[in-house]
Amino acid sequence: MLTSHYQVTGYVYAGPQSAFRHTEQILDHPTLIAIEAGSFEFAIGPTAGQAALGDLVFCPAEVSFKRSALSDITFHHVHFQKVKQDKSDCPFPIGKISIQDVIRLSSTYNYLRNLHLLTNDPSARLSIIKQYLLPDLLLLTELELLQHMKQHKTNDLLMQQAYSYLQLHACLDFSMSQMAANLGISRSQFTRRFQAAYGVGPAAYVTTLRLEEAKRLLLETDDTLESIAFQCGYESGSYLCRVFTSKIGLNPSSFRQKYRI
Template identity: 40%
Template sequence: MFSPIRVLFHKYWLRRDRFLLNSDSYPLWTIFAVERGIFIYRIGEFKGEATTGDLVICPPNTTFERKIIDDLTFHFIQIAPFEGDQSMLDHSHPFINEAKLSVPPHNRERMRSTFQLMERAARLNFDQANLAVQQHLINDLWLLASNWDIDIENGLRSRKAVLDKTMKTAKEALLQKAFDNIPISQLAAELGLTSVQLTRRFRAAFGITPIEYVTQARMEKACKLLEETSLTLDQIAPVCGYENGFYLSRTFHSKIGVTPSEYRSSHRV
């Protein structure tokens, strides 16, 4: 059975002729998804060459040696299992036994379309980009490389999301207000629902609760600011909807699995 991955960070790199560091390690599961170009790598006992359609997977705190051979366009993705789902850490999982997955030939046309959408999503500002969309696209790519039937796995949930227009409105409102301390009960009332009804219908449409969606949006913005700025946690916290850096740090560590400082230092590609 397919086990989805939880996307914590996604960055698009266009035509790099070299890596900033030839060897590094990351505190999170990390994927280099190659759109174009070639690079060689060694991860623990595994070594090889990666090119278009390859997903090179590095476990946490593992030395990742790499060198670009031909100008590289790729997606840098950091992931984790969903809460309560540790199947990706099972020793039978491809993450443990393989350093690379490859999209098979019969899935390459779908792969190209997915890469185009991933690139577009990565280029948007956070307020425009939908975290759920990036989550779906990267899981779509993971499915392609795992050779699963995407239509069977994702069809039902996608139809629910399209059909429930009220929940689409709710999701847009949550993203707009994610960084303000707006009670879920207030949004529910604006939609003519109780908090329980909103939570139940939102989960049915998108697979997560409204509170989880808001937290994901806040974590995504915090990750972006940690990666792209030198702002302190106390400066980042109010921008992301938290009272101070202490509360942001506690939530960040709980949801992302590393401290904000560890996360910031890990983004050296």
């Protein structure tokens, strides 16, 4: 998930103001503008559009980010960096993501605005903002991308074939490079086309499917972690434990104990 791959390094709450301080930037880190009031136009590379309340606008590192206010604007500006030890496939989103759960989004904005009323400790405020409130924006984004992937109908017949194959075989031991070769394209082409079709990379999608199966087995069976790892396509229980803990936020044993009925 995005929350496991990117961490917050900077945050600014701005507005209301009539314009952006910088109308164009190329930053060396991924960034997000979460608009709370007003609206603005943006262009991120070839991607362009308008954003208003409920919209999160993402720009990867080293990409031109142009923006122009259409009215007085209030927004949250967040800087990220990729987790250094993470080398897996989870590209930073590009452009606008519209959040449907505006109640939760508004609640997160409210806490960000008013956290100073709850605690006078600057370090405590910063910790809550970086560890919980801003990652919640990434979580809402992840949920929107998953919903989009579920509903999206792509015209890319080759990616439809790949999507169906992954759903059926995600828990088997297979090579993503070999799968790309079987499709007649390179690994990088496969990743780009799958991302364009479904809003998530194929490796990240496989991880999601495997962890959902792992959660099911943890809750519905008494199988050992080693057995569950094997059934989900992982080489060992210790490796599954590392992935599970990183993505879910609990280790498998704690997850089983907490959620099993």
